[in-house]
Amino acid sequence: MSTLAIIGFVMVCVFMYLIMSKRLSAMNALILVPLLFGIGLGLAGMAPLGKLGSMVMDGIRKAAPTGIMIMFAILYFGTMIDAGLFDPLINKILKVTHGDPLKVIVGTALLAGIVSLDGDGATTYMIVTSAMLAVHKRIGINPIILPTVAIMQNGVMNILPWGGPTGRVMSALGLDASQVFVPMIPGMVVGTIWVMFWAYLLGMKERARLGTVTMAEAAAAQEYVVELDEDSAKLKRPHLFWANLGLTALLMAALVSDKFPLAVLFMVGTALALMINYPNLKTQQELIMKHGMNAIPTVSLVVSAGVLMGIMSGTKMVDAMANSLTSSIPASMGSHIALITALAGLPFDYFLSNDAFYFGIVPILAKTAANYGIGAAEIARASLIAQGCHLLSPLVASTYLLCGMSGVTLGDLTKSALLPSIGTSLVMLATALALGLFPI
Template identity: 35%
Template sequence: MAVTGLPLGIIGYSAIFLILFLIIQRRLYVIPTLIVVPVIAGLLAGFSPDEIGSFAAEGLTGIVSITAMFAFAVWYFSIMRDNGLFDPFVARIVSSIVSRPALLTVGTVVLAMVSHLDGAGATTMLITIPAMLPLYDALDVERKILAALVAITAGTMNMVPWGGQVVRGVAAIDPAEISNVFDPMIPAQVAGVLSIFAISAYFGRQIRDDLDSVTAFEGIDEESIIDEAVDEREIETDWQWWFNLLLTVAVLAALISGITSPELAFMVGLVVALVVNVPDYENQKDVLESYAPDVMTYVGILFAAGVLIGVLEESEMITEMANILIVLVPDALGANLPLVVAVVSLPARLLFSPDAFYFGVLPVLAETSVSYGHDPVAVVRASLVGQTVGFPISPFTGATYLLIGLADIELGEHIKFTLPYMVIVSTTILVAGIAVGAIPL
């Protein structure tokens, strides 16, 4: 006989705390953790293996579409990157900075934006930092400024539908979809980008006073910097490049307009991209397999999360957990729960890994918000305010260590210097989100 009421909620919280402990303390990798803990919780709650299996199946059904979108988006943008779609933009940005050193900080932001279109933090760091570092060193500009600008730009750009946080949020909350999470936040993301340009202009003014624009980059080999940034590829804007550009615009337009599902947009886009850029059968197979590690890691996490969400929701464990939280949370906070989530989402990035937050903490908060009359999807949107912006300072994110390693700065120094600017950007996003109604008060 399965337990109900308060005991079921206590088992649910015990499962969440165990997940947080195992992930944060690195005792068990996230994929097995998200599978085995809810299964054990279900058994302790008195559900049969058959019932737990049906719970998991229901949860997996709910995350298939977002998992497919993520997988095909990664494949698509990887092909675009390796076939040189972004290379002319990278070369033009670097060349503009060399000829006009005053554009150093603004150019850094633009380059980070372009290189983060695939939603991968590691790609952004690997392209932007090596390309910009010699220029910063030549002007004797502190490397922590470079790291900060790349971090806040990558963080804000990570709000794209195929970004890790958006994907997790949509997978974790049942009513959430790309259309009702990302689309309402577009104006807020634009506001965040504008605030980043303002910050880069602030740094630029500081640098410009002591700048000798004539001799600033004497001895700098522009071609070698560009070659490193584009992985030694030959930069061409032939018919194939123009086709890839138009195809990418079409895929993104289909995604934002909602004329078809996001997963189908990227699936069709991938097919066309393969036919045009990799026409040979064997090469197509090799290309897809070369990107498989990046794809399968997240696919595994999302499917494992489906098991967790399925067990929590179908067993009504999440409902009882929310009932407990309603008793504990003051009404003043509960009535403004989306705003509270938005405010704490940035500091939470320093305390939780994204998997722990989105699959452990957010479902309880979203379910609790329903009791106060809020749309749970609003809580997902609110979480993006700090969870996306703050990912490049999180000690739980591999891209953070790649960033500080390439820039050769300490983690503590990076967090201390960058966090105030992240607060500015996330606050701008929050205010804009409230203004357009994406985050309700």
């Protein structure tokens, strides 16, 4: 193993240690750790010190489109949730599911999928629990079931490019959503079907235990509405429902068609959504500030990752690391590295944070895979398979919010959701392999 490769692995280990031990935030570690190592390499004559700044800027330029896309996607879906685009469907779910444990549980999973479109797990858990927890308690459903189906469904939707992991891997490998996310959509559909099937099994078990509880339809239908405060109610635009639905459908169709960059689509979509729903400039500014608070943490991570990737690439550190890994993999296993990435991602992405996995490990695997003719996009898709069970990791902050609001412990949630969540990843893996998204 070369000296440069050893330094690279040490840098990754230092980065992972600092963020996992909470000695530095992920953003600070992404900026400071590679800079310090880059300066050290320059002083040792192993890298051009004078070009360190240009290396960083090259990395940031590659990461910027992903950061822009994430920011405007969060603004768009946040605006649509404020305007009430999803309210009729949410209230319909609540109305239809009254009294029947099976319908309530499946409806909870469906609701979690809808609300997860904004890419923020904490928001999803707050809305789902505030809408459905009282219904679950009134019927007497096992309290572990609501957080189980919510976290399973959010695990599928977490692959959305503005949800975090996909943005990280696109930034780390210099890819765009059309290369990584769009091919994963069929797997997300199959993963959602799996979650609904699991919710159905849980519902059948609870129906057999509880029967159907008589419950006022109106009371169930208004569980979501009563949670709205006065300010939120003022933002609702029910008279613009069809306009918002049409705009969202058009945006999704353009996304799948791959005719325009995702960043441009969401920039235009956000501008139109704000103008259509909130012509008042002050209200627009308030909403941008409100949802910008959700966007800033993820966007700052993506842009900061440009520092790490720029220095790793510019100093040829990542090449040396990949070469050392290549030499350690038996020739007979090299062509299977994408499948190895998908399977190894299950424990890696559970015990590591998304930042450590996607910024620290996946780029090395991608560079190694290139030596076997496997593209970075294929490794990126394989690495996302693990998202089916990542949210159960004790390193995910929003999971503690879900546990607290649902009144369950992380241990109980893990016992209930870990195996079926691994199942989510496996069915998504089977779908990806069937579609040839990466080689076996």
